[in-house]
Amino acid sequence: MSMRSQVYEWSNLATSSQTSTLRRTVDAVPQLVPINREYDIFIGGIGNNITKPAETTATQFIVIEDIACSAYMGGAVQVRINTTDYFQNPDVTDQAGVPGLASPYPRGSSDKALPLAQAQTDSTQLLKSFDLYPDVYVLPVQVFQILYSCQTALAGAAATNTIVVSAFVKYTLYDGPDAxxxxxxxxxxxxxxxxxxxxxxxxxxxxxxxxxxxxxxxxxxxx
Known part of the structure; x- marks a missing residue:
């Protein structure tokens, strides 16, 4: 197929013996995500990752259409094309990107990280207030990153209060003649x-x- 829709979901889940994995397993546990640092959800070394950076070949063109992340812990998601961050402050200084509160994943989730017993009774259902428009274009032979960061420390596998965070990206890949x-x-x-x-x-x-x-x-x- 020369034109196809793609989605990628990341979570900070891996086995207790390692911080990242290529495939999710039934014994996966949340991994520590240090605060105020950006992690590439594709190859960042935490949670489920792939084997190489996300990039386009000479015969590919990508249109990023949606990004989202967990709404709690001060989470945010950023798009980086090669070395340029897409979301910046008006004075062209760096920022974390789109807050999870504005584009929550999953849709209708809570803005609080709660234990399972409390989460079942939490009535908070966040809807998105942010739309990625215009779409972000990744031209041929470019590397793109979806970067997750948080402002509040997340408990890791060694802690008793473990927290799972996630991020999501949807894009369309145009290949060959469609590119x-x-x-x-x-x-x-x-x-x-x-x-x-x-x-x-x-x-x-x-x-x-x-x-x-x-x-x-x-x-x-x-x-």
Whole structure:
């Protein structure tokens, strides 16, 4: 497939003998996430990770459409393209990114980290107040990171009060010919989404059909 929607969910869960894992296991426990530090949810060394940085090849184009994280513990999520942070203060200084309170994951979750018994009776249901618009474009041959940070210390595996935090990203991957179309739409200033990519394909087909009809007419009706 040359155009497909992708999601990635991260949590600070790993086995008690290691801080990160490639696959979640039934015996996973929360790992310590030090405060005021950014962790790449793909390769940050905490929780479920992948084997290499998230990046695009020369024939790929990515559109990041949604990001979210746990609303408690002062959690926030940032997008970094190569070495540039997407969310900054008005004076172009660094900031943590989008707070989980503005874009909670999962939707309808609480803003408090509670033990299971209390969580079952907590009626707080946060809805998002932030939409990632316009979308974030990752051009061919770029590295992108989704960075999670928190302002309040999270208990780790050795503690009795363990806390799980999560982050989430949704994006569309355009590959091959669709990536070429995405780059063309970018040049034209047209929003890149599946509908517009399909529209551009139809436009190309219609142009080819008109060219064939014109060629037939020029030849006196013979192909």
């Amino acid at each position: 070429l179309i995405a780059n063309k739409l970018l040049e034209l200033g047209v929003t890149i989404n599946p509908n517009n990519v399909d529209w551009y394909k139809r436009t190309l087909i219609e142009q080819q059909q008109r060219s064939r009809v014109a060629a037939v007419a020029t030849n006196g009706g013979s192909a």
